[in-house]
Amino acid sequence: MCVLFTSLNLYCEVHHIRMDSKYASVGVGNNLKSNGLKRKHAVENIKVKKIKLSNDNVNKTNNVKVETNGHDNIKESKVVKETVQDLQEARRQLPVYMVRNRLLEEIKKNDTMILIGETGSGKTTQIPQLIHEQRLEGAGTIAVTQPRRVAAITIAMRVAAEMNTDIGSIVGYSVRFEDVTSPRTKVKYLTDGMLLREAILDPLLKKYSIIVLDEAHERTVSTDVLFGIVKLAQKERADKKLNPLKIIIMSATMDVDTFRKYFHNCPVIYLEGRTFPVTIYHSKMKQDDYQYAAVCTIFQLHATTPANHDFLVFLTGQEEIETVMYNIKQIAKEATGPPIRVCPLYAGLPAAKQLQVWREAPPGTRKIILATNIAEASVTIPRIKCVIDTGVVKERTWSGGTGAERLAVRAGSQAAGWQRAGRAGRTQPGAAYRLFTADDFRSRPLHQTPEILRCPLASTLLLLIAAGAEPSTFPLIDTPPPDSVKASLTLLKELGAIDSEVNPKLTVIGKKMSTFPIEPKYSKVLLSAPEYNCLDEMLSLIAVLSSENVFHTPMHKREEAIKVKQKFLSPLGDHITLLNVFKAFCKAPLKKQWCKENYLNHKNLTYACEVRQQLLAICHKLNLTVSSCGQAYDQVLKCLLCGLFTNCAWQRGGAAGGAGVAGRYVTAAGAAAALHPASALHAARPAPPVLLYTELLSTSRTYMLTVSAIQPQWLHQVAPEYARRCRANR
Numbered sequence: 001m002c003v004l005f006t007s008l009n010l011y012c013e014v015h016h017i018r019m020d021s022k023y024a025s026v027g028v029g030n031n032l033k034s035n036g037l038k039r040k041h042a043v044e045n046i047k048v049k050k051i052k053l054s055n056d057n058v059n060k061t062n063n064v065k066v067e068t069n070g071h072d073n074i075k076e077s078k079v080v081k082e083t084v085q086d087l088q089e090a091r092r093q094l095p096v097y098m099v100r101n102r103l104l105e106e107i108k109k110n111d112t113m114i115l116i117g118e119t120g121s122g123k124t125t126q127i128p129q130l131i132h133e134q135r136l137e138g139a140g141t142i143a144v145t146q147p148r149r150v151a152a153i154t155i156a157m158r159v160a161a162e163m164n165t166d167i168g169s170i171v172g173y174s175v176r177f178e179d180v181t182s183p184r185t186k187v188k189y190l191t192d193g194m195l196l197r198e199a200i201l202d203p204l205l206k207k208y209s210i211i212v213l214d215e216a217h218e219r220t221v222s223t224d225v226l227f228g229i230v231k232l233a234q235k236e237r238a239d240k241k242l243n244p245l246k247i248i249i250m251s252a253t254m255d256v257d258t259f260r261k262y263f264h265n266c267p268v269i270y271l272e273g274r275t276f277p278v279t280i281y282h283s284k285m286k287q288d289d290y291q292y293a294a295v296c297t298i299f300q301l302h303a304t305t306p307a308n309h310d311f312l313v314f315l316t317g318q319e320e321i322e323t324v325m326y327n328i329k330q331i332a333k334e335a336t337g338p339p340i341r342v343c344p345l346y347a348g349l350p351a352a353k354q355l356q357v358w359r360e361a362p363p364g365t366r367k368i369i370l371a372t373n374i375a376e377a378s379v380t381i382p383r384i385k386c387v388i389d390t391g392v393v394k395e396r397t398w399s400g401g402t403g404a405e406r407l408a409v410r411a412g413s414q415a416a417g418w419q420r421a422g423r424a425g426r427t428q429p430g431a432a433y434r435l436f437t438a439d440d441f442r443s444r445p446l447h448q449t450p451e452i453l454r455c456p457l458a459s460t461l462l463l464l465i466a467a468g469a470e471p472s473t474f475p476l477i478d479t480p481p482p483d484s485v486k487a488s489l490t491l492l493k494e495l496g497a498i499d500s501e502v503n504p505k506l507t508v509i510g511k512k513m514s515t516f517p518i519e520p521k522y523s524k525v526l527l528s529a530p531e532y533n534c535l536d537e538m539l540s541l542i543a544v545l546s547s548e549n550v551f552h553t554p555m556h557k558r559e560e561a562i563k564v565k566q567k568f569l570s571p572l573g574d575h576i577t578l579l580n581v582f583k584a585f586c587k588a589p590l591k592k593q594w595c596k597e598n599y600l601n602h603k604n605l606t607y608a609c610e611v612r613q614q615l616l617a618i619c620h621k622l623n624l625t626v627s628s629c630g631q632a633y634d635q636v637l638k639c640l641l642c643g644l645f646t647n648c649a650w651q652r653g654g655a656a657g658g659a660g661v662a663g664r665y666v667t668a669a670g671a672a673a674a675l676h677p678a679s680a681l682h683a684a685r686p687a688p689p690v691l692l693y694t695e696l697l698s699t700s701r702t703y704m705l706t707v708s709a710i711q712p713q714w715l716h717q718v719a720p721e722y723a724r725r726c727r728a729n730r
């Protein structure tokens, strides 16, 4: 087991000042040529403001103090919690804090500005605090958006601690299903999706006097839409002589040219310097198996570094994280080095479990965090000394034409590489081990493709229309493919959410749909459920469908896991099977143990319970009657069809094809699709003539995921107009 690295220490000096650089992706390192970032994207001939840092008072203190007993015996170390003084001292060392007066001047002067500063320099935690200390927000509130909920929560907590105040008072956060703010809140961290939801109620976002759009490089659909919303809100507020809106766009690695053009050539402020260096290592040779390479690297480092050096490993998804976690635990039994605590971190993990990553491990124990790109930007996980970057990311792309999604593991962008490396070097000097070569890194695109160019747009368009915008004229940085927009508008029209595809307005049902933070097809299902007397079942089912896979099929116990799954299987298909699982989980007294015995994922089922609670609260607000249809599962499937009627597939050659063509279907859009081998219906004979699928996924073939058998006439009963069109087209 050996992975060879070449050391490319990009830090010639720790507190570097680049007086000549106009390049946005400052990332880590001061040598633009050697880190592969060319200046071809530099903004030429613009008024670039540079804030120069002084090295004088830069003092490398770690704000988690480790008291040792005089020698290097880590096991006997005592971790001391940060006091208010410690926190203030740590603040003073941050590059942003050191140039606060200059920065505040710029903020006062400009209505809109772009701020570029290295990872960990203090943009997210300090800028809003500094603004508030000067009361620049006036009577309004400062909103700071984050692409991910875990970042919004942990940063708000950090800022509240630095300001020595309770979370939810002056500093608060608002994320999907959780609002920890009060009328006193002046600094509010929130996900971009939440601000977008607020824009439905007030498109001018009048309660905010300053909006900080952080991690702009991520280009999530919600952030892209928000750029347009705040730009329009700023103009309209000025035109109507309402309270002015200040906009600050921030990142360490953004494409400045594009943003600057979009925001009327606003000033760009470059902030230089970071507190701690990060040394970058690249693999000397190409690694064919990045999971294997990651495990090798973990144990190489484990044997040679002190226990208080925690590791952060970037992987692509939950299954991969669980496999690597299993391998680490097995190898750790015989490996030399301190005890290990492995913590997963991915979007589908229940909120409380995600936050466990921020808990201190017992002294003398090494924490190894296995994360998806949820931990790539914004977050600070104290004690992370080594980042292990597999260099890959799982990316969904969607075809508006067939409605199929393609899920592929791809090489990440250079910006992602710098962001990942930037998770080290935040509370102490760090290192990033890239499991790919330097040449490979240099050949990668600078930035990833914006999400808006590759994902379904129905949810976003619904919110946009709910906020009173006209999709065809709405100012977006990048225009999504016309067939994506058309397919999404058609879907909204068919769901009854909008009155027309041209100049659309929300219908009554569309307005209700927009209050649910889930896909429109699912909110339509919930709104239809009282009619079928099954809202109780649908809440459970939609909650499970909004979570990650609840089945746990370990490679080494595959046969047994499949055998155990049989007891939940329904001949009607996967949806009722999932309902059986969820009902049994809710009844089980010792849930963790029960999940283990039944090869079910305890975390994902717990997350589904959380989601169900929140959806139920919204249903109560909308006065929907929650009742159960008992065992009348036809009702459940008909109700599901109310939202998913565009997801039907017919057996090729008709039902007469029998068992010979099992698994070969054609969707309403004309795409050939097969039943996924994991489906409860995969072995059904004769194969059901019509299926309802939840997702269509293209890998080597196009598969239907989470599927149920339906009666052909149901489609006519539930969506007669659509059924007629389908029949005419088939």
Ligand SMILES: Nc1ncnc2c1ncn2[C@@H]1O[C@H](COP(=O)(O)OP(=O)(O)OP(=O)(O)O)[C@@H](O)[C@H]1O
Pocket: 063, 094, 117, 118, 119, 120, 121, 122, 123, 124, 125, 126, 154, 155, 158, 251, 252, 377, 378, 379, 380, 381, 382, 422, 425, 426, 427
């Ligand atoms: N939860 C935390 N625990 C300990 N230190 C923290 C925490 N959050 C922030 N810090 C400290 O504050 C510094 C600044 O963090 P901040 O998130 O403001 O940086 P940033 O410039 O926004 O970084 P990025 O571009 O990566 O988002 C960190 O480098 C770290 O030293």
